[in-house]
Amino acid sequence: MLKVDGLEAGYGRSQVLFGMTLAAEEGEVVSLVGRNGMGKTTTVNTLMGLLPVRRGRIGFDGADIAGRAPNRIARAGIGLVPEGRRVFASLSVEENLVATARRGAGARWGLADVFGLFPRLQERRRQSARTLSGGEQQMLAIGRALLTNPRLLILDEATEGLAPIIRQEIWACLGRLKAEGQTILVIDKNLKEMARLVDRHHLIEKGRVVWAGSPEALAREPDLAHRHLGL
Incomplete structure (x- = not known):
């Protein structure tokens, strides 16, 4: 579904991505991991059309979407849960969810489905988003992305800064989405x-993927995690 090849991008005169490669088959969950400042969010911003592509290809569902406008990329079927959540603080929970909702033939997600996934959002549907906890705002950001009915869901820093019990809830949610065939x-x-x-x-290091493999393969090479993630 997603195949990134030779991607180069950056900010102004500063280049951040140097031949970035990344792939996800339909129904797969793949990760992009690395230390801060290695190009993870730059990769996401470039995939979503928020940064121009200097060189390389972004293949999505067989088409090259490099250089498309962000709204066209979203309509093609890519949903983003951005770093920092970025909910609309002045809007209610329900208004946040329906503001960007997109329905079409065969659409999987509606408002009731999101409330079924996150009952806490239904309880707070009339509340202003600014009154939610960080974990609830993350649930709202995920629900908002799902209501665009994406074929590919991207989560940038999925559980950063969240309490352990909320992190578990988010991981359980992603597990359910995977079981339903969502590509992530x-x-x-x-x-x-x-x-x-x-x-x-x-594993990303200085704007390029230096290793790719299963969690089991990574566990067999602990020096990799230590070298590239500082773990």
């Missing part, structure tokens, strides 16, 4: 939790 690209630092979910890790 997740960025996170928690290898232990991801090991139960991810089919393939991609």
Whole structure:
């Protein structure tokens, strides 16, 4: 479904990605992991059309989407849960969810489905998003992305800064989505939790993937995690 090949991008005169490669088959959950400043969020921003592609290809469902506008990329079927959640603070929970909702033939997600996945959001549907906890805002950001009915769901720093019990809830949610066949690209630092979910890790170092393989293969090479993740 997703095949990134030779991707180069950056900010102004500063280049961040140097021949980035990444792949996800339909129904797979893959990760992008690495230390801060290695290019994870830059990769996401480039995939979503928020940064221009300097060189390389972004293949999605057989088409090259490199250079498309962000709204066209979203309509093609890529949903983003951005780092920092970025909910609309002045809107209610329900308004946040329906603001960008997209329905079409065969659409899987509606408002009732999101409330079924996150009952806490239904309890707070009339509340302003600014009154939610960090964990609830993350649930809201995930629900908002799901309501675009994406074929590929991208989560940038999926559980960063969340309490352990909320992290468990988010991982359980992603496990349910995987069981239902949702293709997911997740960025996170928690290898232990991801090991139960991810089919393939991609380790990024200075704007390029230096290793890709299963969680089991990574566990057999602990020096890799220490060298590239500082773990």
